[in-house]
Amino acid sequence: MTIGYNTIEVEVDLNAIRHNYRVLCEKGSKVYGVVKADAYGHGLIEVARALEEEGADTFAVGTVGEGMILRESGCSKRIISLLGPLNEQDCFNAAQNGIIPFIGEFEQLEMLAGVVSAQGRKVEICLKFDTGMSRLGFSVRELDKLIDWLKDNPEVCPVLASSHLATSDDPAYEEYMSAQAEKFSNILQRLDNAGYTLEASLANSAGILVHDKVHYSAQRGGIALYGSNPLLGTEWSSAGDRLKPAMQVRTKIAAVRELKKGQAISYGCTYTAERDMTVAVVCAGYADAYSRGLSNAGQVCIHGKRARILGRVCMQLCIVDVSHIDNVKFGDKAYLLGGEGEGRITAEDLAGWWQTITYEIFCLLGMNPRAYKKE
CATH class of the missing domain: 3.20.20.10 (Alanine racemase)
Incomplete structure (x- = not known):
């Protein structure tokens, strides 16, 4: 692309x-x-x-x-x-x-x-x-x-x-x-x-x-x-245990905001804060093949921890809850797929939230600019 x-x-x-x-x-x-x-x-x-x-x-x-x-x-x-x-x-x-x-x-x-x-x-x-x-x-x-x-x-x-x-x-x-x-x-x-x-x-x-x-x-x-x-979740799953994921997808955080209890966020006001929260605006949306279907359902990985999407995914942005993650700031990385630590997002995780299969995850996200990992 x-x-x-x-x-x-x-x-x-x-x-x-x-x-x-x-x-x-x-x-x-x-x-x-x-x-x-x-x-x-x-x-x-x-x-x-x-x-x-x-x-x-x-x-x-x-x-x-x-x-x-x-x-x-x-x-x-x-x-x-x-x-x-x-x-x-x-x-x-x-x-x-x-x-x-x-x-x-x-x-x-x-x-x-x-x-x-x-x-x-x-x-x-x-x-x-x-x-x-x-x-x-x-x-x-x-x-x-x-x-x-x-x-x-x-x-x-x-x-x-x-x-x-x-x-x-x-x-x-x-x-x-x-x-x-x-x-x-x-x-x-x-x-x-x-x-x-x-x-x-x-x-x-x-x-x-x-x-x-x-x-x-x-x-x-x-x-x-x-x-x-392909056998994950079945009695045959262990046959694929040695496979290694080959794709990671990341983007940047565009802003960090405070969200007050009772305040709605994003289009349609589909999420209203149940408490005071800290949220991060992440540069990913459906124009980047990051599905609108992840609204109020998906998660990203920031600083090794998962942050759930709040409200609707927009064309080039989504908003995530980072209240539990320390020191999140403008320009930090947010992983849509992959990442480090316990918060790492697997293709199967993402496919589950997206209500699709890993094949579609790879094909769509892979339409974005690619780089190849070096030793």
């Missing part, structure tokens, strides 16, 4: 991401680095370079356009596009830049075949299958038609096969996950019988950490790379 009004500072610890990748590699056999959505807000190019230095040889981006950005940065490793081509330009760019698109629709196949045939070249693809997510991918009943199409169009060369688990992070739905894996195995066998022996990927972060039976020949490391334990 280049807009000049930002006061938010996002710090990314690439060493933590390296560590998390090593943890996943201890569990998995061939772990793709999932760097879609600007590496979940952590920085596409920087994260990919760090992972490449750790031995990653396959990167999963969201769109073909994002794959082009990574390729143009100098990345020579294998790049796969999870969304695949949405228009002919995407098809052309994928073929020209060696980006392997996920394909889960016959319309995509036809569009891609038309473009590469006109170029007189071949293109590698990943076949995407729906085994229970009911979102994207070919269904089992389409498999015979798909095999026939591939045999008739040899310029489109499947090299990978993939599907996506819906419930790998929930012990209550382990049977559902197992049914997805069985369906995927059957698909792979039918493809193999037809002459297509493909590298196969089903496991996501939770699948890597606790479900060896769904590892297949490759796995996709996503949210765990960035230090969020």
